[in-house]
Amino acid sequence: MKQTIQPPMNTSITIHSEKSNVKDSCPIIDEKYKQIPLSPLFPFDKLKAEAILQQQGAAALWRPITAYIEPPLGDTVPGTGNRGDLEPKSKDKGTPPDFVIPLPLRRHTPADLQMYTYPAVRTCHDLPGKFPVDRGLEYDEMGNLIVWNVGNDPMPDDFPQQEAPFCPVEADPFLPWIHDYFPSQDGTRIEFIAQNKRRCRTGKNFDAEVNRLVPQITLMQPISVQRLSDQKAQEKAPELWNPGDDSQNTPRYRLAPHEESDPDGQYSRFICRFHATDWNNPSQTKIIGETLSAYPFNYEFAAYRKGSTDVILLTPGGKDTTLFWTSNFRFHCPVPVELQPAVAKGLTVLSDGSPSLYVDVVPIRTSVRYNEIYMTENLIGPRDQWELPGFDPYTRWGEKNVLPRVEASGRWANLPICSPPVLTDECTEKDNKNKRSMEVLVPQVEKMPEKPHVLSACLWASAEFKTRGKSKGASTDTQDRLQEWIEFHLMVGFDHIYVFDNSGAHTNETSLAPVLEPYGNKVSRIDWPSIVCNNNVPAHDSCGERSSQYAAENACRTRYAPFTKWIASFDTDEYLVPMGNYTSLKDVLKDAETMGTNILSFRSSRGRLRTDKSEEVNNDAREKMPNATFLEAYNCDSAGSPKPSWGDRARKQVYRSDYVPYHFVHYSTVTKGLLETYEDVQEKGISNWRRKYSERSPSERVTDEIDEAVMVHTKTLGADMTGGYKQRCRHDHQKKWQACWVAYPYPDDANAKAYDEQGMEFNCQINKRVDQFWVPRLREAMAKRKQG
Structure with missing residues (x-):
């Protein structure tokens, strides 16, 4: 095994407050469950586990999160491929490299892997805050906080190795860049929330990074695998590493086309190995099952339905960064059936938060696909109607591409499985040793008849x-x-x-x-x-x-x-305000739903700082008065209501959570409508399935800002933005690029001049309902809260 490197314990600085009203992933302690038959391999005795915890202490049971770094795949011909013309308006998106065909077998052994451990996560109380996502806080020689990676300086050649002690993804980009993970409410899945690290640095100085991090997108491309017995695997690929015995009796896997793959392996990407503390030998774990990962939706299918024919998920040049939605990456590991009740109830988490159940996430490594689609006819229709070339697994993978054993594979290991999220995440102190128990507010296994x-x-x-940019404050x-x-x-x-x-x-x-x-x-x-x-x-x-x-x-x-x-x-700085006869957004949504609305968009335009709610500073600038609310101080909309269509650029949305499986900042990126397949349409008796899909009204629509609801945008405007307002805000100011951010409201008289008696140009519209109805109620509510 290569050198083990441990980052310093203070690598990631996390704030803890005993007064915080939230402690996520708190264990449910239920003495009724003295022994739970999690698996024939692992009968779990809760009382025995707690007794061992008391006798030996948490440190003796602790297994740190570990990353195993695998050597590069070696699937491309050196010197082939390029990033193309990186000028913004260029249509040259680069040339893909030539691939080694068939995909080489991964012949390395466990000794060829580098291992890094991350000791910050010791109990479930440390998640997600201490998971190894990045370096954490860093300071320069003068003690000033460093804003990491602002600028465009090339990274040193050993940058991946520098980063690995803090997060392994730069060194092994087939590892998902995990930010959070947790069990589903019913215990059937471990949900993983990751990001695409390739999007972090895409400029002209980052050729090495853009090329090296291509596997981050590869992880979004489903592959298909077939389970094999150990004997079959050795017959097909005897040259792979073999430990000499198979006492664990775990399955082996082969890259196989859809028609030969297992049903749960048709659209997968990771092997999920579940193991648990062996309470007869607590320093060890036992393997209790393996599953194949699944996606919440098929990323390639979603991209295909979005309609682009020249970029599905990535380009060699990195210009796929315009596809903002590829920033996020989600997948889940199915939990073995016999473990699901205990996972749903959090019963394998001990009283101090120590886990006794773990999952390893093992990427299945393949070459990336550049605009080749690997789907079936039931998804997108007859093959002769496909608008892009289909991927040929026989040619690219070969017929005998057996995966190495898990022990010889790069992976995330020892990820503790904690309790599912709960309705309000409340925990109570049980004693001075910081033991916690859960106030069970909603059923954890039984399906709720209605969302609370x-x-x-x-x-x-x-x-x-x-704020954004290197020079901003x-x-x-x-x-x-x-x-x-x-x-x-x-x-x-x-x-x-x-x-x-x-x-x-x-x-x-x-x-x-x-x-x-x-x-x-x-x-x-x-x-x-x-x-x-x-x-x-x-x-x-x-x-x-x-x-x-x-x-x-x-x-x-x-x-x-x-x-x-x-x-x-x-x-x-964004307020969603009921308008017209509405006094509750719930009533707005109730009526919208009767009209078939699933997604309600609020257009955005920025408010200006009102003179009657601000005070002059530095002689020629203004700032909000301390006693003014933000809502009233910026209640002068630069576009007025109803806002023009350009307000869609920074829109925010309220959406039905069951209809939108993936939302990205301003957009409902993936909806149930987008995920409708060719087969779905055929079953409805509709003959013309259309490849390109977009949501339309009334399913997705903009709010009626006069009679329904509006967004008031109250972004802070300090002296740096309002300085020189006495000149900038005049109607005859010649430097129009110098924006005026101080409010001069349009008068009620529609026939009034474009400026007031002092020559100040009217530039925004006050929402009277906000001033007259909502601000007084807001002040009253804040005062009441302050009084307790």
Whole structure:
């Protein structure tokens, strides 16, 4: 085995607060379950396990998360392929490399793997906050916080090795860049939330990174496999590493075309090995089953239905980065049937949070497919009607491509299986040793007849953060904003708000836990210190990738969709305001649903800072008055209502969680409509299945901003933005590129001049319902909360 490297214990700094109202993945302790027959290989005795924990301590039972790094696949001919012309308007997307045909067998042994351990995760209480996603906080020689990877400097040649002690994905890009994982509510799946690290650095100086990280997209491309006995595997590929015995009696696998693959192996990508603490020998684990991973939807099929014929999922040049939705990556490991009841109830998690059940995630490594589709006719229709070439597995893989044993494969190992997410994530202190038990608020196995929440919100926020770009300053008003934002949205009908606290990516001095405490079980906090992998502005050569935010949204929807009918992800400067006769967004959604609406879009245009709610600073700039709410201070919309169609660019959406399996910031990227197959349509008696699909009204539509609901965008405008307003805001100011961000509202008189008596140009529209109806109620609610 090659050198083992352990990162320092303080690599990832995570904020913990005993006052936080959220402790995720808390174990359910139920003495009724003294012995659970998880598997014939693993009869689980809860009382015995707890006794061993007390006698030996958690440290004796602890198995650290481990990554095994496999050598490169060696599937491309050296010197072939190129990135093409990288100019923004160029249509040259590069040339794929020549592939070695058939795909070479992976002949290495366990000794050829590099092993890295990540000791920060010791119990289930450490997830997801301490999972090895990135380096964590870093400071320069002067003690200033480094914003990682802002700029466009080439990475050193040994960059993958530098990163591996903190996260192994750069060194082995076939490993998924996991940000979060958890069991499903019914215990049938372990859900994985990952990101596509290839999107982090795509500029002209990053040829090596773009080429090396191609496997991150390869993981989104389904493959098909066939299970084999060990004897059959050795007959087909005797040259593969063999330990000399097969006492574990685990299956072997072969890359095989669809028609020869196992039913659960037709669209897969990972082997999932489940193992558990052997309570007769607690320093060891026993293998108790293997399954093949599945996708929540077929990524290639979704891309195909989006209609592009020149880019399905990637290009050699990296210009697929315009397909923002490929940032996120989800898959799941099916849980062996006999384990599912215990996983659903969290019964294998001990009283201190120590796990006793683990899963290893083993990528099945193949060459990438550039615009070759590997699908079946039941998905996209007769082969002679396909608009892109079909992938030929016989030629590319060969007929005897047996996978190496798990022990000789690169993989994530010892991922602890914790408890499923719960409705409000409340835990209580049981004693001074920090033991926790769960207040069971909803059934964990039985299917809920109706979702307990109608409307929930997901929020990614930080107590302080750096704005985009290398020269931009820091924002520190989140805590004030957050209180007002939560109060308002609870007031207008949100049942629950899930806050993914990103403070740990920016500071080790504070978190949002104290701000959230007054809201009790209406608000949940999830520790989320992962760093945005690229913070450049969108126009940069290597434009920013807000990986942490995107993963948080994906995790929130996947974690909490089982509890809520409608869900939304938006920011603390965005307010969703009921209009017309509505006083609750729930009523808006109830009526929208009767019209067949699944996705409701809120157009976005920025508010300007009102002079009557701000004060002058530095003689020629303005800032919000301390006693003014953000909602009223920026209640002067630059576009007015109804907003023009360009407001769709930064739209936010409320959507039915069961209809939209994947949402990405501004868009319902994958819907049930998009996933309708050729076979589905044929069964409905419709003859003309169309390849290209897009949602249409009324399924997806824009809100009626006058009589239904509107979004008020209240992004902070400080002195740096409002400076020089006395000149910039005049109607006769010649430098029109110098924007005026101070509000001069249009008067009620439609025939009025374009500017006031002082020559200040009218530039925004006040929403009177916000001022007259909502702001007084918001102030009243905030005062009442303050009084306790």
